[in-house]
Amino acid sequence: QQQVKQSPQSLIVQKGGISIINCAYENTAFDYFPWYQQFPGKGPALLIAIRPDVSEKKEGRFTISFNKSAKQFSLHIMDSQPGDSATYFCAALTGNQFYFGTGTSLTVIP
Amino acid sequence: NAGVTQTPKFQVLKTGQSMTLQCAQDMNHNSMYWYRQDPGMGLRLIYYSASEGTTDKGEVPNGYNVSRLNKREFSLRLESAAPSQTSVYFCASSELRVNYGYTFGSGTRLTVV
Numbered sequence: 001q002q003q004v005k006q007s008p009q010s011l012i013v014q015k016g017g018i019s020i021i022n023c024a025y026e027n028t029a030f031d032y033f034p035w036y037q038q039f040p041g042k043g044p045a046l047l048i049a050i051r052p053d054v055s056e057k058k059e060g061r062f063t064i065s066f067n068k069s070a071k072q073f074s075l076h077i078m079d080s081q082p083g084d085s086a087t088y089f090c091a092a093l094t095g096n097q098f099y100f101g102t103g104t105s106l107t108v109i110p
Numbered sequence: 111n112a113g114v115t116q117t118p119k120f121q122v123l124k125t126g127q128s129m130t131l132q133c134a135q136d137m138n139h140n141s142m143y144w145y146r147q148d149p150g151m152g153l154r155l156i157y158y159s160a161s162e163g164t165t166d167k168g169e170v171p172n173g174y175n176v177s178r179l180n181k182r183e184f185s186l187r188l189e190s191a192a193p194s195q196t197s198v199y200f201c202a203s204s205e206l207r208v209n210y211g212y213t214f215g216s217g218t219r220l221t222v223v
Contacts, residue, residue, distance in 0.1 A: 043200050043214030096160050102152040
């Protein structure tokens, strides 16, 4: 059973557009929600993260929106660039374990 | 450069062969992890070591064993490889509850034929 459900599986966005990736969870014990970015042939790298006591966190063009009551969080990439083309994973932490979403392959078209 | 080093990067095994994937980190992290990544499945935890001297099963431990050799090194062993173990394996380290993020290695692409 997938603890963290991620959508969409793939996403194509025009350069300059907004990319939005969504994740949902059920386990209320999760207390930390990061997003990872992975380029082909590389390991995932931490992009941005949020705790459940905050509704939004912004770092440059990347924003996490968090809805605790709905148990959902999303990644927004503003002014998407071809260099943002990668696979994005959401994750959630409880105890000593992270649970990952299934990933979203983002392609930004020039 | 500081980080997580995995070896080998690529490996092809025949069914039934054994091998050990090596992982070392130089960030003095207490916790280390082994994940496998499969298309459409995301990253699934195989085993982890919260601190030197301890190991615990993750979501998909069957067919694998691990050894936390010291604080730096955490190895993953396949005793009798099966085609279902064809995957990309990632090692990660962290100081959970301190910096909260994982540092991943660059992965080992394993094919079992």
